[in-house]
Amino acid sequence: MSDFLWFEGIPFSALGHEKEIIGECCNKFGFRDEDTVILSYPKSGTNWLVETVCLIQTKGNPKWIQSVPIWERSPWVETKTGYPQLINQKGPRLMISHLPIHLFPKSFFSSKAKVIYVIRNPRDVLVSGYFFFANKNIIKNPASLATYFDWFLKGHVIYGSWFEHTSAWLSMRARNNFLLISYEDMIKDTRETIEKICDFLGKKLEKDELDLVLKYSSFQAMKENNMSNYSILPDHIIIKDLVLMRKGTIGDWKNHFTVAQAEAFDKVFQEKMAGFSPSLFPWQHEVICLLHCT
Numbered sequence: 001m002s003d004f005l006w007f008e009g010i011p012f013s014a015l016g017h018e019k020e021i022i023g024e025c026c027n028k029f030g031f032r033d034e035d036t037v038i039l040s041y042p043k044s045g046t047n048w049l050v051e052t053v054c055l056i057q058t059k060g061n062p063k064w065i066q067s068v069p070i071w072e073r074s075p076w077v078e079t080k081t082g083y084p085q086l087i088n089q090k091g092p093r094l095m096i097s098h099l100p101i102h103l104f105p106k107s108f109f110s111s112k113a114k115v116i117y118v119i120r121n122p123r124d125v126l127v128s129g130y131f132f133f134a135n136k137n138i139i140k141n142p143a144s145l146a147t148y149f150d151w152f153l154k155g156h157v158i159y160g161s162w163f164e165h166t167s168a169w170l171s172m173r174a175r176n177n178f179l180l181i182s183y184e185d186m187i188k189d190t191r192e193t194i195e196k197i198c199d200f201l202g203k204k205l206e207k208d209e210l211d212l213v214l215k216y217s218s219f220q221a222m223k224e225n226n227m228s229n230y231s232i233l234p235d236h237i238i239i240k241d242l243v244l245m246r247k248g249t250i251g252d253w254k255n256h257f258t259v260a261q262a263e264a265f266d267k268v269f270q271e272k273m274a275g276f277s278p279s280l281f282p283w284q285h286e287v288i289c290l291l292h293c294t
């Protein structure tokens with residue numbers, strides 16, 4: 001199993017990443033004002049958002065999403081294959097990134113490029129990550145959920161600490177070119193969230209076009225779309241039994257955490273995210289109730 005590739009204190013997967021490319025991406029990648037970036041901590045719903053934005057761009061027409069792999073429609077900027085593709089691409093670009101703010105391309109901070117940052121209950125991020133990474137060659141293999149739980153709280157998982165990633169990026173949320181959405185809102189108010197994304201991107205969709213975006217970005221549609229469900233991967237990446245579309249629900253952590261783990265996680269969450277308004281974390285109310293209400 002692959003160990004991590006460490007770059008400036010952040011663990012990356014050795015699969016698909018190189019230190020030189022990450023460094024070059026950070027220092028030399030030139031953002032254009034018309035670019036759009038889907039930014040997230042891994043396992044927060046990144047691919048769902050990519051599918052949604054692609055469909056918004058085609059006004060609900062599924063031809064593009066059903067004929068071009070998701071990683072070509074929206075290359076991953078800090079990777080070995082995504083970086084060269086993006087620097088050679090003309091016109092407005094759609095891309096994804098999981099980089100923490102201090103490694104993000106510096107040119108972004110003086111550009112008008114748009115970022116959509118998606119956050120998800122980190123407990124569900126943890127569980128989703130565990131099932132995605134266990135027994136694969138993407139990262140060092142976590143032998144059990146308990147092991148992965150410890151790594152997650154210490155930030156010894158790809159892209160480092162969820163708490164640091166999220167608190168640093170949340171500090172950008174007042175900028176005009178930064179849209180914050182949550183996975184939970186995408187699940188509960190999918191249509192409203194898509195409308196919010198359209199407004200942010202300056203796209204106007206008719207009702208029937210919006211219906212098509214909803215239809216083709218649904219969990220079931222993505223699960224059946226070989227261009228989006230990771231059933232095929234780029235030729236240089238061989239990962240057996242990789243499942244992207246696992247459950248697509250909120251609150252699955254409750255099926256996997258012990259009470260002691262739920263309490264330990266919440267203690268860390270309260271400490272690390274203390275400075276933020278609880279309204280930013282729509283799931284937190286339920287967590288507190290579960291742990292403290294009788």
Ligand code: A3P
Binds near residue numbers: 041042222
């Ligand atoms: P689960 O493992 O909890 O099922 P990312 O794209 O950042 O890797 O996130 C993957 C998570 O997003 C997975 O969560 C996956 O099922 C969920 N997901 C992907 N597409 C989705 C969709 N259309 N609707 C709901 N959840 C989706």
